Amino acid sequence: MKPDLKVKIAGVEFANPIMTASGCCGYGEELATMFPLSKLGALVTKSITLNPRLGHPPPRTAETTSGMLNAIGLANVGLETFITEKVPFLEKQPTKIIVNVAGSKLSEYVEVCSRLNDIDSIDMIELNISCPNVDEGGMEFGADPVMTEKSLKAVKNVFKRPIIAKLSPNVTSIVEIAKAAEQGGADAFSVINTLLGMAVDAETWQTKITNNKGGLSGPAIKPVALQMVNAVYSNSSLPIIGIGGIRSTEDVIEFLLCGATAVQIGTGLFVEPTLPVKIEKELLQYMKRKKTDSIYDLIGKVRKY
Amino acid sequence: MKPDLKVKIAGVEFANPIMTASGCCGYGEELATMFPLSKLGALVTKSITLNPRLGHPPPRTAETTSGMLNAIGLANVGLETFITEKVPFLEKQPTKIIVNVAGSKLSEYVEVCSRLNDIDSIDMIELNISCPNVDEGGMEFGADPVMTEKSLKAVKNVFKRPIIAKLSPNVTSIVEIAKAAEQGGADAFSVINTLLGMAVDAETWQTKITNNKGGLSGPAIKPVALQMVNAVYSNSSLPIIGIGGIRSTEDVIEFLLCGATAVQIGTGLFVEPTLPVKIEKELLQYMKRKKTDSIYDLIGKVRKY
Amino acid sequence: MIKPTCEDTFLLKKRNLKNRYFAYTFRPYTQVKKCKPGHFLQLQIPQTDIFFRRPFSIAGVTPAGDIEIIFKIFGKGTALLATLEKGDKVNLLGPLGVPFTLPKKNEKTILIAGGVGFPPLMYLAVEMIAKGYDPKSIEFFYGGRTTDDIIEKSRIKKLGVNFHPVTEDGSYGMKGLVTKPVEEFIQSSDTNMRIYSCGPTGMLKAADSLGLKYKIPGQLSLEAPMPCGVGICLGCVKEKTDGGHARVCCDGPVFEIGEIVL
Amino acid sequence: MIKPTCEDTFLLKKRNLKNRYFAYTFRPYTQVKKCKPGHFLQLQIPQTDIFFRRPFSIAGVTPAGDIEIIFKIFGKGTALLATLEKGDKVNLLGPLGVPFTLPKKNEKTILIAGGVGFPPLMYLAVEMIAKGYDPKSIEFFYGGRTTDDIIEKSRIKKLGVNFHPVTEDGSYGMKGLVTKPVEEFIQSSDTNMRIYSCGPTGMLKAADSLGLKYKIPGQLSLEAPMPCGVGICLGCVKEKTDGGHARVCCDGPVFEIGEIVL
Numbered sequence A, B: 001m002k003p004d005l006k007v008k009i010a011g012v013e014f015a016n017p018i019m020t021a022s023g024c025c026g027y028g029e030e031l032a033t034m035f036p037l038s039k040l041g042a043l044v045t046k047s048i049t050l051n052p053r054l055g056h057p058p059p060r061t062a063e064t065t066s067g068m069l070n071a072i073g074l075a076n077v078g079l080e081t082f083i084t085e086k087v088p089f090l091e092k093q094p095t096k097i098i099v100n101v102a103g104s105k106l107s108e109y110v111e112v113c114s115r116l117n118d119i120d121s122i123d124m125i126e127l128n129i130s131c132p133n134v135d136e137g138g139m140e141f142g143a144d145p146v147m148t149e150k151s152l153k154a155v156k157n158v159f160k161r162p163i164i165a166k167l168s169p170n171v172t173s174i175v176e177i178a179k180a181a182e183q184g185g186a187d188a189f190s191v192i193n194t195l196l197g198m199a200v201d202a203e204t205w206q207t208k209i210t211n212n213k214g215g216l217s218g219p220a221i222k223p224v225a226l227q228m229v230n231a232v233y234s235n236s237s238l239p240i241i242g243i244g245g246i247r248s249t250e251d252v253i254e255f256l257l258c259g260a261t262a263v264q265i266g267t268g269l270f271v272e273p274t275l276p277v278k279i280e281k282e283l284l285q286y287m288k289r290k291k292t293d294s295i296y297d298l299i300g301k302v303r304k305y
Numbered sequence C, D: 001m002i003k004p005t006c007e008d009t010f011l012l013k014k015r016n017l018k019n020r021y022f023a024y025t026f027r028p029y030t031q032v033k034k035c036k037p038g039h040f041l042q043l044q045i046p047q048t049d050i051f052f053r054r055p056f057s058i059a060g061v062t063p064a065g066d067i068e069i070i071f072k073i074f075g076k077g078t079a080l081l082a083t084l085e086k087g088d089k090v091n092l093l094g095p096l097g098v099p100f101t102l103p104k105k106n107e108k109t110i111l112i113a114g115g116v117g118f119p120p121l122m123y124l125a126v127e128m129i130a131k132g133y134d135p136k137s138i139e140f141f142y143g144g145r146t147t148d149d150i151i152e153k154s155r156i157k158k159l160g161v162n163f164h165p166v167t168e169d170g171s172y173g174m175k176g177l178v179t180k181p182v183e184e185f186i187q188s189s190d191t192n193m194r195i196y197s198c199g200p201t202g203m204l205k206a207a208d209s210l211g212l213k214y215k216i217p218g219q220l221s222l223e224a225p226m227p228c229g230v231g232i233c234l235g236c237v238k239e240k241t242d243g244g245h246a247r248v249c250c251d252g253p254v255f256e257i258g259e260i261v262l
């Protein structure tokens, strides 16, 4: 019997646990030229804000040791263009669609989520309360349990399908924030967004990105992400989508073992855009070899000392 | 004229800004067989606790992408043996001696610092309020501004020479903790200790270290460390010792530019124990080339957009 | 839009050109038929601690399935690339980007190359000639600081194009900056013309200005740091003259003169 | 205590032994005169994303300044190490650790080797013979699963020692586990003996028990993951039988029988 890759998060069924992370797959058009999106459990869009945003001026990425720093600054087409130009493409895709929503005020989040509620093809919203690259909003929400709970409550009021809270690693206790989000009505967690970081050129003395600081992603942060996934898993019964530094099938398995029900691949796509296809294949092979019938035989099964 | 590598922190003068980090150079004996310790601005000892500690059982380190995870668990000879067996060696060394102090209760910190106050050859104490590898104490102190201030006040009472507060990166706002430490009387900051992380073997499903979670160090964390050094630098006038992922002279320069007055090399010593010697030489060359007379021409001089 | 592939290939031929330039030919490459001048590849430096791929213009392809790049050692990635040996495996993601549009048959083609901008323009000239353009309708301006910066001289000469090397120190060809003889050529010419340029920013700016000043259409191939190369990271953007951002990797790297703020 | 150095050297000779074993000779190495059997090196896998050095026992040195290691492909680091070519540069940190103490001249020497524990014991035998020990006083037990696990057979035979190969499947030498013939040898022998063992944990445990059971002194060379190899990280510790931790890298890797909890 072929192992079953299907997973369910808040009632939504995914063909497999492999998703592409927000900001790392645009609105799906480019990846669709490289592999059928049916290979993905879900595609998570770039953060959508009420109004279009150009983002920060370039340079807005820098390479770091086994990772990268980015301060794209939530560049996106804005809600209206997203609905008129991107959704029609997305809803034709044979994969689940998760729209990542960001904003600089709570009212903005609410407005965007309420408009998205009308579009049935959108399966879930991922609430980005953790983007380190905007001055207002973003991080502040995700770093404060009270604001976190309030934000979740507000958007749950207007969006009637499941909402995933995307958590920031730049906090003293991610468990505390997760609990607040759960209290506010979150249906699942995405763990983690990028770590705050900085890069400087020792020759020119210049910071490497125009926003001076940015978000660190890539294999460098995987141990931090695994720890946070496991901490949230041990303290909440909501499903978790594990994110951070995935570059291989082993990485995916590690996240599942630590408690993730699904994973998202971000920076890894930049190096290998077809990585999800490879991982889906290798994950099946791994499960056959390990005689595990279902992804659920892996989730949270890490053996601790 | 030869550029001047000397720096001063809280009145103590260091021959150069290059120090070895706590837990990464033992009590100096091993490194002394490889190069004269006069090449170091200072040596920072392994964390000393009141009683000897074996630490966690092995395995207690794991390799990660561009870094490592450790949960040594504050293994050390304990205060008495340190004083009778390690200090006699250390005080003969032509370098400054910084003793890192840890504990699981405030009273323990106070007792250790008060004993060390009697030993004139100890130039400074570095207060480890940020070790992620012990269950009691450690991290809790460094994650809470009130406890941070209280701890600093208590040890300042008994140790009359300068005290450096070693800050944890696992907090929502390192600036808030730094301010609390400053309020408590800290004379300088060490930024940063390790990030909390976890590593799992995808084949055996077993966590890679007995403590399950540990501290992430090495080049992977450098961008996080640079950001935190710069954040503290922008919000406090106390001198900063930059730590995190240093493997080259460029790395040291980046920390200085971001606001560090000196740096500590940790994990980098494991790969190249003679790294400080190489960096001292290359730093001089760099300064000559850049026509900078003093380290102070670099400190905080990052050019931001 | 072309469907790029991610495929392993092998270093078939390594030529160490002077002045830290190398010409690498890889085989097999299944995409040769889809390659056009202006396309580029994202090459993964194998088994090293270099995290991102590095972009290189395609310098040429053969029907046999070979693909060529020419690169110069610039930083860590290219330095490691230069240590590869014949037979070594590399992974190529490509072909990527929007290629050059060929000129009209009645147009004089003005190529303005400099530095690592030379390979795609050589490929363009080769492709035009293969497509039946008269080599003598191609004016190949190639600027460098000194004679060492002008590589593959005899290869260009063999094409039969009008070759105009220009060096700042006069050690090879005309002396000075390449844009002066280009402007003189434009002023002295009365046929329709089209400009193609790839090279350092200063050169691109000058080519852009010349095109706008003399109302000559044309295209510029730009560079930017490229984390992904396929349009998904938004890291490579440049400002457009009519507002907004263009992604160099997939809206370019080839842009019309006047389109981008340089 | 020896002052280790951190020095660049070059791969002089690469022998691909069967069964994923390789013998590498490096030259020059300034520390050859200080090297003793039991010493190891921390080798940096050049220009890769492998973060830590990897420890390898010294398999031999020559007065000309060559140093040899023999390794087996185990994981990522050794797989990359196996791709090095003659002339490639590697950085060695060493010599490290506490070496073996030579036996008394009147003692029979029992070497018990297995897997990658073979190189230091071969070096020990070579060194003893060079120091004037009678080769026939050395009993070289060498265990493996199958004949492929016994490398350098002819090299051992040339030493003139009493060679006792043992394979689990009987494809070479005696059949079974190596410890059985060792115990039989001990039981049948009435001279003073000394045991030296290096190999998989099971083998070390058995050697340790035999030593304790028959009150034969001796030494075991242990393995542990070694972030630093020089005693500064405390990552490589093992529990001592009398309490406390020993660092394998610098309190060992060679320990007395009975000293460490295996």
Ligand SMILES: Cc1cc2nc3c(=O)[nH]c(=O)nc-3n(C[C@H](O)[C@H](O)[C@H](O)COP(=O)(O)OP(=O)(O)OC[C@H]3O[C@@H](n4cnc5c(N)ncnc54)[C@H](O)[C@@H]3O)c2cc1C
Pocket (backbone or CB within 6 Å): A061, A062, A063, C040, C052, C054, C055, C056, C057, C058, C069, C070, C071, C072, C073, C074, C075, C076, C077, C078, C079, C116, C117, C119, C120, C222, C223, C224, C225, C226, C227, C228, C235, C253
């Ligand atoms: C479309 C295109 C075509 C090109 N064609 C050629 C060619 O044909 N021949 C040729 O020699 N060169 C070509 N280049 C330039 C070539 O890609 C660079 O020289 C090469 O990337 C330098 O890499 P390096 O590792 O040697 O230098 P590095 O050490 O990487 O230095 C390059 C600089 O760019 C930064 N950087 C590199 N990659 C990224 C990234 N992804 N994100 C952010 N910052 C980054 C580094 O941090 C560094 O500051 C082309 C570039 C582009 C964009």
Ligand SMILES: Cc1cc2nc3c(=O)[nH]c(=O)nc-3n(C[C@H](O)[C@H](O)[C@H](O)COP(=O)(O)OP(=O)(O)OC[C@H]3O[C@@H](n4cnc5c(N)ncnc54)[C@H](O)[C@@H]3O)c2cc1C
Pocket (backbone or CB within 6 Å): B061, B062, B063, D040, D052, D054, D055, D056, D057, D058, D069, D070, D071, D072, D073, D074, D075, D076, D077, D078, D079, D116, D117, D119, D120, D222, D223, D224, D225, D226, D227, D228, D235, D253
């Ligand atoms: C003193 C000594 C002498 C040795 N002599 C030889 C010899 O002569 N020949 C030989 O073939 N082998 C020898 N070995 C074993 C050799 O070092 C290992 O086979 C090698 O390190 C495996 O590396 P790898 O990258 O191939 O495997 P890896 O992919 O690294 O797998 C090795 C395992 O160990 C872990 N690991 C590796 N390094 C570390 C570290 N520093 N900290 C924590 N975990 C770590 C990895 O995570 C992994 O689980 C010796 C080991 C020691 C300690």
Ligand SMILES: Cc1cc2nc3c(=O)[nH]c(=O)nc-3n(C[C@H](O)[C@H](O)[C@H](O)COP(=O)(O)O)c2cc1C
Pocket (backbone or CB within 6 Å): A021, A022, A023, A024, A046, A047, A070, A072, A074, A100, A128, A131, A166, A192, A193, A194, A216, A217, A218, A219, A221, A243, A244, A245, A246, A264, A265, A266, A267, A268, C233
């Ligand atoms: C270039 C870039 C842009 C990103 N943009 C967003 C975004 O718009 N919204 C968001 O929630 N996360 C964004 N992220 C974070 C990723 O979704 C992901 O959480 C993070 O990169 C860690 O995963 P990785 O290591 O696999 O990249 C972005 C990351 C990168 C690298």
Ligand SMILES: Cc1cc2nc3c(=O)[nH]c(=O)nc-3n(C[C@H](O)[C@H](O)[C@H](O)COP(=O)(O)O)c2cc1C
Pocket (backbone or CB within 6 Å): B021, B022, B023, B024, B046, B047, B070, B072, B074, B100, B128, B131, B166, B192, B193, B194, B216, B217, B218, B219, B221, B243, B244, B245, B246, B264, B265, B266, B267, B268, D233
């Ligand atoms: C093996 C190991 C042991 C450590 N032990 C201590 C310690 O006892 N006390 C302490 O304050 N920091 C300790 N640290 C943290 C380092 O001093 C340093 O802050 C951290 O490793 C980041 O620097 P690096 O990336 O250069 O290693 C330890 C780090 C490592 C890797």
Ligand code: FES
Pocket (backbone or CB within 6 Å): C225, C226, C227, C228, C229, C230, C231, C232, C233, C234, C235, C236, C237, C247, C248, C249, C250
């Ligand atoms: S390089 Fe990623 S969008 Fe262009």
Ligand code: FES
Pocket (backbone or CB within 6 Å): D225, D226, D227, D228, D229, D230, D231, D232, D233, D234, D235, D236, D237, D247, D248, D249, D250
């Ligand atoms: S390997 Fe670091 S102490 Fe032994």
